[in-house]
Amino acid sequence: MSSTKHNESPHAFYRIMETLVLIGFGLLLLISQIEGLAGSSPPRRPPRIRPRRQSPSTSSSDSDFDTGGGSSNHNKSKATGNDREELRVRRHEQALQDPSLLTTVRFSDRTDIHPDTRRALEEGFGLRAMTRVQAETYGAALEGRSILARSRTGTGKTLAFLLPTIERLLDSDLDLYQPGRSIGCVILAPTRELAIQIADQAEILFDYHNKQRPSNKQLSVACIYGGVKMQRDVRLLTGGYRGAGLPTILVATPARLLEHLEGNSPLNKNHRYNRNHQQEQRSKNSFADVVADTKIVVLDETDRLLQKSNQYETQKILGFMARAEKRQTLLFSATIPRAVRRLISTSSVLNKKVKHNNGRRERKDDDATFLEVDCIGNKNDRPDDTAPVGDKQSPAAVTLDAEIEGSPDSVHRQRIEETFAVLENMSQFIPALLAIIRREKQRDSQNYKILVFFPAGRMVRFMFQFFTIGVIEGKNNIWEIHSRMSQSSRTRASAAFRNARNGILFSSDVSARGLDYPDISLVVQMGAPSSDQDYIHRIGRTGRAGQVGRSLLVLLPFERQKKEQRRQKGGNKKRPGKVSYRNDASIKQDRQLSSWLNECGHDDHEEMSSSKSLYQKCQDDLESTRLKVRSGHVVLTTGAEAAYKTFLAHYVATIKPPNKSKSGTKQYTNRGNSVNNLKPSEVLVHAEDFARGTGLADAPEMEETFLSKLGLL
Numbered sequence: 286m287s288s289t290k291h292n293e294s295p296h297a298f299y300r301i302m303e304t305l306v307l308i309g310f311g312l313l314l315l316i317s318q319i320e321g322l323a324g325s326s327p328p329r330r331p332p333r334i335r336p337r338r339q340s341p342s343t344s345s346s347d348s349d350f351d352t353g354g355g356s357s358n359h360n361k362s363k364a365t366g367n368d369r370e371e372l373r374v375r376r377h378e379q380a381l382q383d384p385s386l387l388t389t390v391r392f393s394d395r396t397d398i399h400p401d402t403r404r405a406l407e408e409g410f411g412l413r414a415m416t417r418v419q420a421e422t423y424g425a426a427l428e429g430r431s432i433l434a435r436s437r438t439g440t441g442k443t444l445a446f447l448l449p450t451i452e453r454l455l456d457s458d459l460d461l462y463q464p465g466r467s468i469g470c471v472i473l474a475p476t477r478e479l480a481i482q483i484a485d486q487a488e489i490l491f492d493y494h495n496k497q498r499p500s501n502k503q504l505s506v507a508c509i510y511g512g513v514k515m516q517r518d519v520r521l522l523t524g525g526y527r528g529a530g531l532p533t534i535l536v537a538t539p540a541r542l543l544e545h546l547e548g549n550s551p552l553n554k555n556h557r558y559n560r561n562h563q564q565e566q567r568s569k570n571s572f573a574d575v576v577a578d579t580k581i582v583v584l585d586e587t588d589r590l591l592q593k594s595n596q597y598e599t600q601k602i603l604g605f606m607a608r609a610e611k612r613q614t615l616l617f618s619a620t621i622p623r624a625v626r627r628l629i630s631t632s633s634v635l636n637k638k639v640k641h642n643n644g645r646r647e648r649k650d651d652d653a654t655f656l657e658v659d660c661i662g663n664k665n666d667r668p669d670d671t672a673p674v675g676d677k678q679s680p681a682a683v684t685l686d687a688e689i690e691g692s693p694d695s696v697h698r699q700r701i702e703e704t705f706a707v708l709e710n711m712s713q714f715i716p717a718l719l720a721i722i723r724r725e726k727q728r729d730s731q732n733y734k735i736l737v738f739f740p741a742g743r744m745v746r747f748m749f750q751f752f753t754i755g756v757i758e759g760k761n762n763i764w765e766i767h768s769r770m771s772q773s774s775r776t777r778a779s780a781a782f783r784n785a786r787n788g789i790l791f792s793s794d795v796s797a798r799g800l801d802y803p804d805i806s807l808v809v810q811m812g813a814p815s816s817d818q819d820y821i822h823r824i825g826r827t828g829r830a831g832q833v834g835r836s837l838l839v840l841l842p843f844e845r846q847k848k849e850q851r852r853q854k855g856g857n858k859k860r861p862g863k864v865s866y867r868n869d870a871s872i873k874q875d876r877q878l879s880s881w882l883n884e885c886g887h888d889d890h891e892e893m894s895s896s897k898s899l900y901q902k903c904q905d906d907l908e909s910t911r912l913k914v915r916s917g918h919v920v921l922t923t924g925a926e927a928a929y930k931t932f933l934a935h936y937v938a939t940i941k942p943p944n945k946s947k948s949g950t951k952q953y954t955n956r957g958n959s960v961n962n963l964k965p966s967e968v969l970v971h972a973e974d975f976a977r978g979t980g981l982a983d984a985p986e987m988e989e990t991f992l993s994k995l996g997l998l
């Protein structure tokens with residue numbers, strides 16, 4: 286008897302705890318929604334209007350990029366011991382699989398690389414030869430020249446800017462930095478995870494140096510970014526952790542760094558800088574004064590930092606630094622669109638070199654002190670043309686006005702097999718995704734790693750809830766990441782996915798740029814990205830550093846309409862050298878998935894029938910979770926409602942604005958390249974289909990203000 290009681294009471298206790306946790310989770314979700322968007326109007330019945338709230342937002346999209354916050358230590362992921370040897374062999378084997386990746390320049394042969402750096406590269410990273418972008422930029426960067434470099438995703442751009450930077454900082458003749466008393470280099474990155482990743486790589490390099498350096502001359506990295514307490518930055522930037530003063534390299538997301546520079550920072554109340562520099566009789570009163578002395582700045586993912594939400598912060602930060610002529614500026618990305626080139630040539634990002642004269646551009650070669658390196662689309666982009674360039678670098682190849690905007694297909698795509706399919710109806714959104722995941726697992730149940738992009742953070746959250754609470758595919762190796770999560774959860778999810786052998790990461794665009802998750806087998810995009818550049822960066826999470834990869838673009842029903850309209854208008858011709866996934870014949874149709882979605886016929890009857898049964902099974906398996914959504918599950922139902930509203934707001938925001946003369950006012954905004962020719966009411970129809978696919982019986986209520994902002998009232 287008593288033993289039974291003892292057994293039961295813990296169970297009861299756990300049941301109660303489980304219920305409490307669920308209720309808490311649900312409440313949190315409700316609160317987060319109350320702060321966010323209001324709803325949408327159902328398309329096939331009158332809109333249900335909710336009373337007005339305090340501060341509604343029309344935009345569903347997260348700012349997936351840093352908007353300020355706090356600072357923290359970055360994650361450390363270092364290879365040690367036997368891992369190093371394994372890593373070295375694996376990396377080398379992978380790199381050799383891509384003959385266009387590596388040059389003949391071996392790290393061990395270069396005497397202008399410090400022996401400790403060489404050891405770090407070989408033992409810590411497992412690398413032997415330079416990639417092309419590394420070889421072509423190293424010599425010029427070492428001379429202190431500014432560089433604008435473009436090289437495809439996963440070709441080692443991070444080390445391309447870290448290596449020469451570290452070598453220059455170590456050169457005491459240059460007097461670029463004094464350990465603890467100045468910051469040698471500021472590196473800006475558009476997302477927190479990317480900043481952490483860069484800092485990790487710098488730290489591996491520094492570890493090899495620090496073993497040989499006296500304790501008062503240790504090299505250090507600080508990584509600061511939004512979403513954590515500012516006080517943490519203070520400790521990092523004043524050497525509170527190591528007692529070592531300022532870091533050698535500061536990696537930061539723009540908004541957070543700007544917060545410190547603009548004066549509100551607790552850093553400016555700290556007198557450490559004064560004390561240090563008073564000894565040298567220099568007056569340094571604020572953190573901005575310290576940064577003004579930094580002579581090397583790197584903009585990783587340059588085009589992202591100089592566009593959209595980051596542009597303002599980045600340019601302001603550059604304004605705090607030494608003038609372009611007096612600093613070294615290293616600009617790296619896989620994509621440099623024309624607008625960014627124009628900005629670079631006309632602003633003070635780099636030393637001015639192109640003058641505008643009555644609409645004609647005149648090149649002033651004598652002013653051209655920076656090097657432009659384009660490893661994409663260059664006619665020399667062949668393995669045997671990758672001979673050492675290094676110190677014998679040719680004179681500045683001034684090609685800022687070059688017409689290359691994207692790149693030839695072959696270059697970006699040679700390591701990635703790209704496919705697409707189109708949803709017939711938005712209610713297929715979830716079953717299609719489930720079928721894609723199951724098919725990938727069936728392909729190789731021991732080695733699947735899938736990164737799935739969704740259009741907005743709230744959709745990521747809901748899909749994650751749907752898959753994990755619904756326990757459709759097991760919940761242990763699925764993670765979510767988007768800007769609505771706490772930074773600690775983001776960091777955990779990112780690290781877990783990085784270390785996982787098998788796994789699925791549901792993500793917003795926070796994972797689109799720069800992140801080097803190893804061994805991703807498939808990148809799935811549920812909906813078109815907002816630009817061709819985003820497409821390139823998203824698929825570039827696979828097929829990196831010599832690996833091969835696969836990507837699948839799942840277009841939504843109205844995205845196909847756009848494609849067809851463009852074709853009818855004859856606007857389907859590709860400009861040479863311009864990447865456009867929308868019109869690209871090298872993206873093959875995923876015939877199996879398309880047949881599941883009734884997109885096209887299928888010749889192979891046997892394959893067809895088994896395909897059907899997989900998709901059908903997915904549909905069947907989703908029913909129990911849909912039932913939970915329908916019957917008011919505390920998390921799933923509210924999540925589905927939030928996702929519905931997010932979908933609506935996100936896609937209404939991409940509608941081409943109405944003609945002023947016809948409608949009087951423009952009520953919604955246009956977002957980047959992703960313009961849809963839909964009417965808001967048509968988006969409502971698709972949103973309702975999406976809602977039905979989640980299991981919702983009714984479209985949620987919406988606020989009047991929200992509806993009117995969307996142009997639905």
Ligand SMILES: Nc1ncnc2c1ncn2[C@@H]1O[C@H](COP(=O)(O)OP(=O)(O)OP(=O)(O)O)[C@@H](O)[C@H]1O
Pocket residue numbers: 376380387410412413414415416419436437438439440441442443444618619798799800801825829830
């Ligand atoms: N010389 C090299 N040989 C082989 N692998 C390398 C070399 N240099 C870097 N790598 C590896 O290549 C991978 C991609 O590097 P990195 O993240 O710097 O690429 P990237 O060009 O910055 O990509 P993205 O454009 O996506 O930001 C990393 O795992 C890195 O360790």
